[in-house]
């Protein structure tokens with residue numbers, strides 16, 4: 001197995017705003033700092049939805065899911081900073097009622113049938129990915145988060161989670177605290193801010209990037 005196969009990957013995570021990785025964190029000992037891995041948790045879909053595209057806010061041609069609609073986007077880079085094309089990016093999260101689309105979820109909240117719960121996409125030539133989903137909400141025992149899994153032919157899978165920067169429940173969340181230093185935590189956080197003007201124009205033009 002070559003070194004390439006052992007690489008994990010840095011994910012640039014952003015939500016309705018510019019890429020948020022702070023520059024001082026990007027390099028350590030000549031390499032980019034890798035996105036910290038996190039547990040997949042117990043609710044990776046037990047049955048993948050038939051509609052599993054990168055828009056989680058609609059199932060087929062149904063009504064819009066409950067929740068605050070947001071764009072989650074970023075880039076997959078290797079540790080040298082080069083973009084990784086054709087990487088498969090999966091996300092999954094609970095719906096606006098705090099309920100996963102998983103038979104093992106003990107939460108008795110009503111499931112939102114219009115939320116896809118899981119989506120996947122493939123990075124473009126510049127390593128970019130994008131999802132349309134809902135702003136994550138808390139559920140019993142966890143601060144809001146979106147689960148990520150990144151897969152490719154030339155590297156190990158990376159499983160991690162994206163958090164809302166500054167959310168008051170973060171400091172009580174064991175998995176969030178386990179990320180380690182405050183500097184590393186910033187690599188798995190996004191502000192979920194209002195869209196930047198440039199993104200608004202892309203959206204109006206119907207262009208993904």
Ligand SMILES: [Fe+2]
Nearest residue numbers: 041043142147
């Ligand atoms: Fe979770």
